[in-house]
Amino acid sequence: MSVNQYHGTTPEAPERFENPGPEPHRTRLADTDPRVAKHAERVAALIFTVSLLASVAAVVGYFLVPLDATLGTLRLSTVVLGTGLGVGMLGIGVAAIYWSKTLMSSAEHVEERHPQRSEDATRDVAATMMLDGVADSGIGRRPLLKGALVGALGLAPLPFLVPLVGNLGEDWDVAKFRHTAWGDVPSGTGGRLPGGGVGRRLAIDPSDTPIRAADVTIGSVFHVIPHGLTEQEDFLEEKAKAVVLLVRMDPRDLKVPADRADWSYDGIVAYSKICTHVGCPVALYEQQTHHLLCPCHQSTFDIADQAKVVFGPAKRPLPQLPITVDDEGYLVARHDFTEPIGPSFWSRER
Ligand code: FES
Secondary structure, three states: OOOOOOOOOOOOOOOOOOOOOOOOOOOOHHHHOHHHHHHHHHHHHHHHHHHHHHHHHHHHHHHHOOOOOEEOOEEHHHHHHHHHHHHHHHHHHHHHHHHHHHOOOOOOOOOOOOOOOOOHHHHHHHHHHHHHHHHHHOHHHOHHHHHHHHHHHHHOOHHHHHHHHHHOOOOOOHHHHOOOHHHOOOOOOEEEOOOOOEEEEEEEOOOOEEOEHHHOOOOOEEEEEEOOHHHOOOHHHHHHHHOEEEEEOOHHHOOOOHHHOOOOEOOEEEEEOEOOOOOOEOOEEEOOOOEEEOOOOOOEEEHHHOOEEEEOOOOOOOOEOOEEEOOOOEEEEOOOOOOOOOOOOOOOOO
């Protein structure tokens, strides 16, 4: 008795379940009433047209909406592009489903498994079935639907391609990443530095609560923004550049070079959260090893040793923010980063 290697049953074993086969076709109004079919065709065409218009709106919005315009806390251009893309894709899906439910035949076509290269006769049958399917969909007889479908599908890739092509060849202005909000101290956001002058206070993200050095225990991690940044108009843009991760470790574990001797305070160090690979937020801290991991491509930085890269594709350490405490015990930045934050592929002066 031979055993079926896939199912563990003998070939002679009776099937346990009857194959119920496809559900019988239920006659719809559109099958018998040409006016209902026409109405369904118009509705599907309308949905395709909405998709088409959404794709166009996304492309137009990409060029027309200023980058600094906001909608609440969101960047308006992102909202327009995302909505256009979403409605464009959703429209095609909804229209196709509606079309298939109301106008296409529900007859199920079954094709048995066969070797990849079918017999010529089978291929001819398949080609005939495909042509029958096209005829069955009625697209040849419905020029309005055909035009709307072609238009929606034709324009759908544009919102993806236009920003891509638009950004190619764009020359990144690295000066934008050389200056962050840590270099500015608006009134009421700073504290007095030990040697004179003022520095911007470090605050918890997103509550904007200034941080006392005494409240940072060994092993703790804070996501930090410049104090008072949430009040600024360009809050999101500046936050994207200025976010840092604050960590306290045993000062004996820190390797501090002479030129950074006053950049940390009693084991507290602050490093840019923007990965130097391609800019993801680096935020996974492993207290035992003092390693900071970027979740995107696993670049790993050693916080105990100037955030040098110990693994992964990043090519340079995370920029360090020089910090100290002010006369009230709050952590403050001595000055801005001394190098541009973010990815290394942007053109940089040496
Ligand atoms: S962005 Fe961080 S490893 Fe790629």
